[in-house]
Structures are given as C-alpha cells and as structure tokens.
Amino acid sequence: xxxxxxxxxxxxxxxxxxxxxxxxxxxxxxxxxxxxxxxxxxxxxxxxxxxxxxxxxxxxxxxxxxxxxxxxxxxxxxxxxxxxxxxxxxxxxxxxxxxxxxxxxxxxxxxxxxxxxxxxxxxxxxxxxxxxxxxxxxxxxxxxxxxxx
Numbered sequence: 001x002x003x004x005x006x007x008x009x010x011x012x013x014x015x016x017x018x019x020x021x022x023x024x025x026x027x028x029x030x031x032x033x034x035x036x037x038x039x040x041x042x043x044x045x046x047x048x049x050x051x052x053x054x055x056x057x058x059x060x061x062x063x064x065x066x067x068x069x070x071x072x073x074x075x076x077x078x079x080x081x082x083x084x085x086x087x088x089x090x091x092x093x094x095x096x097x098x099x100x101x102x103x104x105x106x107x108x109x110x111x112x113x114x115x116x117x118x119x120x121x122x123x124x125x126x127x128x129x130x131x132x133x134x135x136x137x138x139x140x141x142x143x144x145x146x147x148x149x
Contacts, residue, residue, distance in 0.1 A: 020052040021093075024139045027128055030054060031095055032137045041098040043111075045080055047089030048127055055089055066107055068114045077118040084124065091125045096140070097132040104131055104140055109148035112140050 016034065021027050035044070042062035047055040061079075065072060080092050094115060096108055104112065112129045119126040129140045 017054055017056055021048065021054060021127075022052050024128060027093060027130065028137045028139060031093075031130055031132060034058065035095070035097065035132055035137070037134055037136055038097045038099045038132045043076075044095040044097060044132075045083060046093040046095060047084060047087050048091040048093060049088065050090040052091065052127070054093075055087055057083075057087055059083060064111070068111045073111075073114045073118050076115060077122055077124065080119070081122055081124050091127040092119065093127050094129045095132050095137075096129065099134045102131070102133045102135060102138055104144060104148045106148055108140075109145040113142075113145045116142070116145075 016030055019026070021030055031044075031046070040062065042060050043064060045059040045061070047057055049055055061076070064076070080094075083089070084092060094112070096112060098108070108131060116126055116129065118124075131138055131140050
C-alpha cells in the first residue's frame with residue numbers, strides 16, 4: 001500500500017486536463033493536486049474521456065449514509081451513468097473523501113465494493129476508486145476491499 005502525500009505530488013508540474021491519466025500514480029497526483037488531503041466526508045465523481053483525459057467536471061456528493069444500501073448504491077450508479085452519458089465521458093473515477101487513516105475502513109470497503117459491483121452490472125467502465133484521506137490520496141485495490149469489508 002502506498003499513499004501519495006502532499007509533499008510527494010507535483011502540484012503545478014503539468015496541465016491537469018490535457019495529459020492522459022494512464023497510470024494509478026498519475027490519477028493519485030491529479031486528485032491530490034485538485035483536492036488536497038481530505039477535509040470532509042463526501043464522494044467525488046471524476047469523468048475521463050476515451051483518451052483517459054479528465055473532463056472539466058468534478059461532481060461532489062456529500063449526502064451518502066455511512067453504510068451503503070442497495071437503493072443508494074443503485075441511485076449513485078445511475079447518476080454516474082447519466083453524467084458519463086451527458087458529458088461524453090467513457091470512464092469513471094470515484095474518489096471517496098474522508099478524514100482519517102490511509103487504509104480503508106470496513107464501511108469504505110463496503111461502499112467501494114458495492115459501487116464497483118453495480119458499475120460492472122450497468123456496464124460502467126470504472127477506471128479506479130481512490131481514497132482521499134487526511135494525509136493524501138491512494139488507489140483502492142479490489143483485493144483490499146474484499147479483505148476490509
């Protein structure tokens with residue numbers, strides 16, 4: 001497990017919307033440079049085009065319950081699918097923001113795992129899920145989500 005921290009990220013070293021985000025490291029750098037460390041509990045939907053460039057839209061959602069329900073996960077996936085369609089995106093990046101440690105909590109893992117499953121069912125290409133925490137940003141791996149849930 002690695003965490004990109006504010007001291008690691010090249011905050012102004014690239015045009016953040018023109019370069020493809022082809023690696024997990026580039027995604028972490030992008031999210032950290034745009035958002036910084038976590039300051040509240042919310043989720044962000046970031047949209048990528050077919051060339052893996054971030055579209056100029058970031059959609060926050062701060063009214064999710066601490067534990068996922070079937071309906072809430074379905075609604076979030078439906079909203080994400082609609083945003084991808086409306087904005088011409090081809091891939092989705094989910095950023096789960098919350099203060100605290102860099103490893104996912106059981107609730108983080110349940111939300112992220114349920115959302116990934118729902119995206120797969122709906123045919124949404126989920127490029128990555130990241131955790132934005134108190135010290136930085138890191139990619140959430142499917143295996144650690146299964147272990148943490």
